[in-house]
Amino acid sequence: MHRRFIAVLAFAAVLAPLVPAQALEQMLLKPPKGFKVVAESKTDTTSTAVMVPDGQSAANWTEKLTTQILFKQAEQSPADYRAHSEKAAAAECPGATFETIKDGTENLYPMVTWTETCPKAKDGGKSEVIWSKAVRGRENFYLLQKAHRFEPNAKQRKALARLFDASRVCDTRVPGHRCKQK
Numbered sequence: 001m002h003r004r005f006i007a008v009l010a011f012a013a014v015l016a017p018l019v020p021a022q023a024l025e026q027m028l029l030k031p032p033k034g035f036k037v038v039a040e041s042k043t044d045t046t047s048t049a050v051m052v053p054d055g056q057s058a059a060n061w062t063e064k065l066t067t068q069i070l071f072k073q074a075e076q077s078p079a080d081y082r083a084h085s086e087k088a089a090a091a092e093c094p095g096a097t098f099e100t101i102k103d104g105t106e107n108l109y110p111m112v113t114w115t116e117t118c119p120k121a122k123d124g125g126k127s128e129v130i131w132s133k134a135v136r137g138r139e140n141f142y143l144l145q146k147a148h149r150f151e152p153n154a155k156q157r158k159a160l161a162r163l164f165d166a167s168r169v170c171d172t173r174v175p176g177h178r179c180k181q182k
Contacts, residue, residue: 024139024171024172024173025137025138025139025140025169025170025171025172025173026169026170026171026179027067027069027135027137027142027144027167027168027169027170028166028167028168028169028170028179029067029144029166029167030163030166030167031051031065032053032065032159032163034053034054035051035052035053035054035065036051036052036053036054037049037050037051038050038051038052038056038057038058039058044071045070045071045072045073046068046069046070046071047068047069047071048066048067048068048069049066049067049068050064050065050066051064051065051066051067052064052065061149062148062149062150063146063147063148063149064145064146064147065144065145065146065147066143066144066145066146066147067142067143067144067145068142068143069140069141069142069143070140070141070142070143071139071140072139072140073140073141074136074137074138074139074140074141076136076141077110077136078103078110078111078112078134078135078136079103079110079112081112081134081141081143082112082114082132082134085116085132086098086114086116089116089118092118093118093119093120095118095119095120096116096117096118096119097116097117098114098115098116098117099114099115099117100112100113100114101113101114101115101131101161101164106135106168106169107168107169107170108174109135109136109137109138109168109169110135110136111133111134111135111136111169112133112134113131113132113133113134113164114131114132115129115130115131115132116128116129116130116132117129117130118130126149126150127149127150127151128147128148128149129147129148129150129151129152130145130146130147130148131145131146131147131160131164132144132145133145133164133167135168135169137169137171138171142169144164144167146160146163146164
């Protein structure tokens with residue numbers, strides 16, 4: 001189900017801000033303790049980073065955090081992105097279920113956060129639970145995804161909610177859009 005690494009920006013292990021201070025618009029993200037970057041790629045249109053817990057790899061993971069920036073692609077709404085993502089997931093995973101967590105604005109940016117549960121993913125035959133967040137910036141489109149090959153317990157779900165609430169898009173040029181990590 002980790003079909004096309006839905007996610008948001010990222011780089012380096014600290015990732016908070018993911019781009020230099022002079023870069024203006026950016027997503028702030030502080031990855032969970034013990035996560036390391038195992039894959040990065042950058043093209044003219046996207047920048048992607050994949051992180052997993054220490055002791056795991058890009059091929060063998062139980063938890064995976066993926067971030068992606070879609071450069072100069074801020075015309076798409078987060079709701080449209082979610083609808084497209086859910087359609088692809090339902091085609092790939094019969095019986096997939098989806099739940100909205102948040103839908104609206106965050107720091108004055110349109111965003112949506114949702115979960116996707118696949119009872120039996122094609123790439124491993126195990127269940128997968130994926131939390132996703134899509135944010136439309138003024139310049140770029142940002143995606144964040146945390147995938148689990150197990151059902152997160154109540155404590156893990158609270159930690160996921162805190163991670164997703166703390167990650168946000170900001171712009172140093174716009175008053176009220178402070179780029180300060182929560």
